[in-house]
Amino acid sequence: MKSTEVQLQGTAPAAGRGTKLRRRMWRERYIYLLLLPGVLYYIVYRYIPMAGLVIAFQDFNPFNESLWANEWVGFKYFARIFEDAEVIKVIWNTLQISFLQIFMAFPISIILALMLNEVRNETYKRIVQSMVYLPHFLSWVVVAGIFVVFLRGEGLINTFLTQKLHWEAIPFLTDPALFKPVIILQVIWKESGWSTILFLAALAGVNPALYEAAVIDGASRWRQLWHVTLPAIRSVIVILFILRLGNVLDTGFEQIFLMLNPFNTESGNVLDTYVYFKGIQQGDVSFATAVGMFKGLVGLVLVILANRAAKRFGEEGLY
Amino acid sequence: MIKRTISERLADAVNAVLLLLIAATMLFPFLHIFAVSFSSLKDVLERDLILWPREWVTDAYYTILASKNFTRSLGVTAYVTIVGTLVNLLFTATMAYALTRNALGQRVILMMVIFTILFSAGMIPTYLIVKGTGLINSLWALILPGAISSFNLIVLRQFFLSIPSELNEAALIDGANELRTFFSIILPLSKPSLAAFSLFYAVGHWNTYFAGILYLSDSSKWPIQVILRQIVIVNEPTAALGQEVMLMMENPPPPITIQMAAILLATLPILIVYPFLQKHFAKGVMLGSVKG
Numbered sequence: 239m240k241s242t243e244v245q246l247q248g249t250a251p252a253a254g255r256g257t258k259l260r261r262r263m264w265r266e267r268y269i270y271l272l273l274l275p276g277v278l279y280y281i282v283y284r285y286i287p288m289a290g291l292v293i294a295f296q297d298f299n300p301f302n303e304s305l306w307a308n309e310w311v312g313f314k315y316f317a318r319i320f321e322d323a324e325v326i327k328v329i330w331n332t333l334q335i336s337f338l339q340i341f342m343a344f345p346i347s348i349i350l351a352l353m354l355n356e357v358r359n360e361t362y363k364r365i366v367q368s369m370v371y372l373p374h375f376l377s378w379v380v381v382a383g384i385f386v387v388f389l390r391g392e393g394l395i396n397t398f399l400t401q402k403l404h405w406e407a408i409p410f411l412t413d414p415a416l417f418k419p420v421i422i423l424q425v426i427w428k429e430s431g432w433s434t435i436l437f438l439a440a441l442a443g444v445n446p447a448l449y450e451a452a453v454i455d456g457a458s459r460w461r462q463l464w465h466v467t468l469p470a471i472r473s474v475i476v477i478l479f480i481l482r483l484g485n486v487l488d489t490g491f492e493q494i495f496l497m498l499n500p501f502n503t504e505s506g507n508v509l510d511t512y513v514y515f516k517g518i519q520q521g522d523v524s525f526a527t528a529v530g531m532f533k534g535l536v537g538l539v540l541v542i543l544a545n546r547a548a549k550r551f552g553e554e555g556l557y
Numbered sequence: 558m559i560k561r562t563i564s565e566r567l568a569d570a571v572n573a574v575l576l577l578l579i580a581a582t583m584l585f586p587f588l589h590i591f592a593v594s595f596s597s598l599k600d601v602l603e604r605d606l607i608l609w610p611r612e613w614v615t616d617a618y619y620t621i622l623a624s625k626n627f628t629r630s631l632g633v634t635a636y637v638t639i640v641g642t643l644v645n646l647l648f649t650a651t652m653a654y655a656l657t658r659n660a661l662g663q664r665v666i667l668m669m670v671i672f673t674i675l676f677s678a679g680m681i682p683t684y685l686i687v688k689g690t691g692l693i694n695s696l697w698a699l700i701l702p703g704a705i706s707s708f709n710l711i712v713l714r715q716f717f718l719s720i721p722s723e724l725n726e727a728a729l730i731d732g733a734n735e736l737r738t739f740f741s742i743i744l745p746l747s748k749p750s751l752a753a754f755s756l757f758y759a760v761g762h763w764n765t766y767f768a769g770i771l772y773l774s775d776s777s778k779w780p781i782q783v784i785l786r787q788i789v790i791v792n793e794p795t796a797a798l799g800q801e802v803m804l805m806m807e808n809p810p811p812p813i814t815i816q817m818a819a820i821l822l823a824t825l826p827i828l829i830v831y832p833f834l835q836k837h838f839a840k841g842v843m844l845g846s847v848k849g
Contacts, residue, residue: 262661268735269660276652277666279704283686284673290682350579356572368835369580375827375834377764379782383789383820384586387813390792394589394606401605431583459565492767496790510680517681518771530679538676 294528300521315528325512325529331418332508335494336486338422344482347430348475351437355467356459370431381428382496385420386411411497414505421497421506425490436478437471444470476551484544487533509533587821594618594817601811616806617814621822623805624798626776627784631822633696634781638762641700645758646751648704653713654739674707680771687772698772699765699780709754716750717743753837756830763826781823788819 263270294315296308319325350370357363373381388394389410396407410416444466452462491510498506507515509529517526588608593601594617595610604611621627656667677683683702692698720743728738744751766782773779787797794815795803803809 259661266658266660266735269655269658271736272651272655272739273660273666275648276655276705276710279648279701280666280669280673282690283683283702283704284677285669287678287682287686288676290685291678293682293685353572353576356569357576358569359573362573366576366580369583371835372831373583375760375764375831376824377766377782377785377827379764379766379786379790380820380824383785383816384590386790386792387590387816387820388586397605427582458562459568495767496786513680514771518684523681527679527681530681534676534679541675 291527291531293524294531296524298523298527300523311524315525316532318525319529319532327504328507328509328512331505332487332489335418335421335489335508338418339425339489340479340482340486342422343426343430344433344479346426347433348437348471350430351434351441351471352463352467354434354438355441356463367431370434372431373428374432376428378490378492378496381424382493385424385497389420412499412501414502417497417502417506421494424493424497436474440471440474441467477548480544480548480551481541484541485537486540487537590817590820594814594821596814598808598811598814601813614810614814616808616810617818618822620802620806620810620815621798621818624802626797626799627781627819627822629777630779630781630784633778634763634765637696637699637765637780638759640696641703641762642755642759644700644704645706645709646755649706649710649713649754650744650747650751651739652705653710654717654743656710656714657717658735670707670710674711684771692772694773694775694778696773696778699762699768702768703761706758709757713750713754716747720746749837752833756834756837760827760830760834785819785823789816792816794819 290305293305293308295310295312296305297311299308302308354363354367357366386393390396391407391409395410399405400407408416410420448466449462452466457465487509489508489510491514494506494508495511495514498511510533513526513530513533516522516529589606592607592609595613595615596604596607597612597614600607600611656663656670687693687698687702690701692701724742724746725735725738728742729735733741764782765780766786769780769783784797788794791797792812794812798815
């Protein structure tokens with residue numbers, strides 16, 4: 239918008255362009271009206287907060303009327319990120335959970351998609367699909383709640399272990415060593431069904447003639463799976479894998495937050511939950527903002543690199 | 558039909574059975590939760606694995622629905638879901654359509670939208686702006702900060718682009734302005750897509766948890782998921798539902814049945830819309846896989 243104003247004030251030839259521009263803007267006035275709510279939303283709730291990131295470079299004082307009244311401290315809080323043993327631990331937790339997800343949950347969704355794809359009976363396939371997609375639509379509170387009810391000391395699993403097998407009860411919810419496996423199990427239960435959907439969409443587009451040709455060449459079902467089916471979803475696998483690598487610092491806030499308790503925090507605290515505890519609960523606002531911004535910037539760089547890598551693999555990429 | 562060898566038949570059978578087992582792990586918790594929620598104290602204590610109630614006891618549901626805290630939060634969540642989804646649709650659809658019209662600045666705006674997918678300011682600055690716009694302890698805090706999902710916006714724009722442009726050109730020639738074209742031609746044409754997006758947005762609102770504890774300290778405004786966490790995960794059903802409900806009955810129902818019933822009641826709306834979601838989501842994801 240600013241450039242149009244500048245042009246409107248221009249000299250004679252530019253004024254000609256100015257009126258043309260003004261006419262165009264008048265013609266498009268209703269489009270601007272339609273754009274208005276959305277643009278306002280993006281400015282207020284997406285871009286002004288980005289400007290608010292300046293508090294990562296300040297000592298935030300909640301009593302100051304304006305952010306400009308805060309004292310500037312440069313990169314002090316970013317330096318603290320790398321000196322603080324707690325943050326290092328938190329980054330380590332985040333990476334561990336992310337990579338466990340990538341190497342456990344991701345292959346499982348591929349295998350599940352291949353299994354579904356092999357089902358010849360359409361009705362059976364649809365019934366199984368509707369069951370495995372369902373958990374995706376449940377809230378994390380419900381999923382975490384179900385796991386808590388089943389895994390707690392007096393829950394179904396531990397009752398079975400202690401009363402039937404005469405084992406000792408396993409402290410699934412409080413043992414720091416078990417936090418990550420439980421989190422991964424939850425992700426697998428909730429999302430592996432839903433994640434098959436993109437693979438299945440790619441598989442639906444495979445030309446049946448490829449399978450027919452493979453059969454004529456004497457390929458067994460296993461060889462068809464290897465030479466026709468897998469190549470068909472290879473590009474989807476590569477793209478999703480690379481994009482997931484790009485989001486390696488995202489572990490899903492709500493899930494982790496709901497499963498954290500004083501006993502397992504050392505093993506379960508990730509960047510997102512750390513920002514919440516530090517910034518909102520303990521009031522260490524500037525530092526928490528710096529940690530959040532660090533996470534966001536690393537994520538941005540990783541996504542851009544991942545996208546470039548996807549293109550190098552000859553895939554389309556995200557943008 | 559292609560002839561199948563014995564080993565292939567065997568593989569098919571194993572595959573079918575495995576899938577059945579996987580599907581069962583998704584359904585089993587619900588069956589168990591359902592059965593326990595209707596079970597008596599005696600059965601809860603005595604039976605090892607409850608898959609169906611022996612005698613139907615509705616005390617847990619009676620207790621929960623008598624709790625003002627619970628019913629109020631159901632009401633709050635229903636309100637946020639309805640109003641929030643309408644706001645989502647209005648904001649997303651108007652902007653998505655306007656971004657198909659090649660108006661001045663379209664490219665810049667589109668790039669700014671895509672950038673928000675790659676980078677966001679994060680929790681603290683967003684919290685401060687929500688506070689700055691006066692939404693702390695207001696239900697609008699659950700609605701406005703997430704008014705548009707950039708991803709949905711891009712996908713919906715993609716859909717609008719697929720509508721033949723002759724349609725609105727004809728309308729414009731007939732003297733209708735862009736607003737009328739949008740509301741009386743484009744929107745009615747897009748009903749199936751809009752239905753799909755409203756279902757996705759609505760599920761998101763119903764499942765809202767964290768925004769509730771981040772922005773609302775007034776417990777009378779808490780959405781259902783916050784109450785549900787208190788009942789099940791924190792394991793404090795009495796505190797969450799209120800003492801008076803527990804004193805209502807001579808023999809209050811065992812906490813486990815209350816927890817199971819609460820999970821089911823809070824999930825019921827999702828289970829009800831699920832068949833409709835299913836009809837739409839395959840289409841939605843297909844649309845999403847088309848590049849923006």
